[in-house]
Amino acid sequence: MGRPVSRRKFIFTAATGGIGLATSSLNRLVASTSPFLATKGTATLFSDTRKAPGDDLYSLSHALTATWASTLLGLQEKETQSPDYGGIRCPGYHNVHGRIGDTIYPFMHMARRTGDTRYLDAAVLLFRWMEANVSQPDGSWLNEKKDSWKGTTVFTVIALCDALQYHGDLMDTSFKNALHDRLLKAGEFIDKTVNIDYGNINYPISASYALSLLDTLYDQPKFREKGKLLAHQSMKFFSRNNRFVFGEGTPYYEASKKGCFSVDLGYNVEESLPNLALYGLLNRDEEILEMVTASLQTHMEFMLPDGGWDNSWGTRNYKWTYWGSRTSDGCQPAYALLADRDPRFYRVALKNTQLLQQCTTNGLLQGGPHYNSHHVPTSVHHTFCHIKALTTILDHKQSGHSGEKITPIPVVALLPRETAYGLRFFEDIQTWLVATGKFRATVTGYDREYKAMHNGHASGGALTMLWHEQTGPLLVASMNAYQLVEKGNMQADNDPHAMPLTVRAELTVNGITYMNISCLDATVSTSQSGNKIIIRSSSRLVDQDQNDPPQGAVHCHTEYIFSPEKISLSLNCDKVPVTYRQDVRVVVPVIAASTETVEVVNNNSIKIHKNKSLLTITADQPLNRLPVTADRIFNFVPGLEAVPLAIARPKGTIVLTVE
Secondary structure, eight states, rough: OOOOTTTTOOSSOOOTOOOOHHHHHHHHHHHHHHSSSEETEEEEEEEOOSOOOSSSHHHHHHHHHHHHHHHHHHHHHOOOSTTTTOOOOOOOOOOOOOOGHHHHHHHHHHHHOOOOOOHHHHHHHHHHHHHHHHHHHTTBBBBTTTTTOOOHHHHHHHHHHHHHHGGGGGGGGGHHHHHHHHHHHHHHHHHHHHHTTTTTTHHHHHHHHHHHHOOOOOOOOOHHHHHHHHHGGGGBBBOOOOOOOSEEEEEEESOTTTTTTOOOOHHHHIHHHHHHHHHHHHHHHHHHHHHHHHHHHHHHHBTTTTSOOOOOOOTTTGBSSSSBBBSOOOSSSHHHHTTTTOHHHHHHHHHHHHHHHHTTTTTTOOOTTTTTTTTOOOOTHHHHHHHHHHHHHHHHHHTSSSSSGGGOTTTTSOOOGSOOOOOEEEEEGGGGEETTTEEEEEEEOOOSSSOOOSSSSSSSSEEEEEEEETTTEEOOOSSSSSSOOGGSSOOOOOOOOOOOOEEEEEEEEEEEEGGGGGOOOEEEEEEEEEEEEEEEEEEEEETTOOOOOOTOOEEEEEEEOSSOOOOOEEEEEESSGGGGGOOEEEEEEOOOOOTTTEEEETTTEEEEOOOEEEEEESSSOEEOOOOOSSSEEEEETTOOHHHHHHHSSSSSEEEEEEE
């Protein structure tokens, strides 16, 4: 195994900074295995003799990982005198994220696939950067250089274990031994530190898989037993009625007034469930796999037909990016590797990967569909996390670990929201899904907030998603108030005209805004009449602390009528104190990229020309366009632009049609 390696003394090469040992190691392997040799500079290359998997998901993943990896490689700091030598910089912000070392795994995968020794050299440099910048004496790695959070060590352990188990034969002995020694120290940290109450639930769940991988590599029974303990303790964190994973926020064990626990779709489908699925597959634990399968089926209900994840209601949706979550890895390892248990799972993985491709610009995964049109700098965090997920399914497929059962699924295996099923209620999160005609919608009264944060996800019977087959998202919720809950993992919003994207009634008094979508005590009722689905709510306009305005409560009643032909939204604030009657307004931000043309028909109607369709918004009262900085407002949650409209009265009805 080799002696422990000091991070101050850790080098693999001469002081000049060359990576001779790593390069020669791969060259020797190539020379002995591949007849397709070429020379480019000092690196020996070989063509990829393995045939790319023929089905859509794997071919797409193959192409997308190549694009992302090449871009990340080009962003690596190569200036030897730089304190960030070996790190990978964000092109827009020039910082290096603390977890960038996780990219060692996909770089090793690409080294094998392409024979390009630059990937192997880059992996070595990344490890150097990690040890110099975020490695800690207790065996952990920091989430960011100036951060105290160490929980993300579990994800780095998974990435480095995968790099070793799939591609360790490409590594120079010194590099491999250094990884071995460092992983054992990290394993000791996880074993001693992580229990079922450590952080949010995604950490102990992921630790169960990290410890199991360490046991597989090093035959450490205490790691195996601790991993098993955490995995089976996590079984009590699946909600009673719907099998949502809960625990994304505290209190862990105490329900809200409506009986809800802390659920976040993004973290569940992109982190907790994939790692628990991988744990179950590695250990052949059928009890775990059965629970994961049931939970994946529930979460699948929230995938939109374009592959977007509808996390408009989750506790941690401050990191919602429409395709998933900003700093988690991706849904593919869970859904692709368990596709033999439900044929729809393959389609989930495929649809989401297609969306990731659509949101990739200049070789990097953007933080949402409209980042590019709004000219927002992107973070490499999305890319280096999600390339791990796709690399995982590619390596499983190639190695035969679970992947031999994965086959293309016929088109008939549709996602739940690809059919017009009507109305579904999810009691554990007090949320309703509507599917009528080509419209899909979400309404929520979910009352669990994230820890001590207020005005996070929308509540109050808010319409948090309206989606149409021809247009994509039309009305979408954001955070009620954009807050940098995780400053290192979120982007600052400096637009003076920024606002929430959620349809709402609001009142501002003395600089404090009161909204119906902030009300956690709202009541929601539903009914159906013919082909119409009607959802009504009663709430109050409250501030982030659930307080009424100084002159008394303002009650709000909403009625949403969903039919195959159109959607009608009515918001009515009654018994408004005289002092406020001129200040209460209805705000309707309509999702539209700045590349889409807005046509004013008259005072009460506008049209938005979308790709191959026309959206018409008509109101019973004048519609005013609110001021914007650059033609559109933009919200980082979930990365969309919008045209902000308002009715300057305490009530109004808006009708949306698509043709």
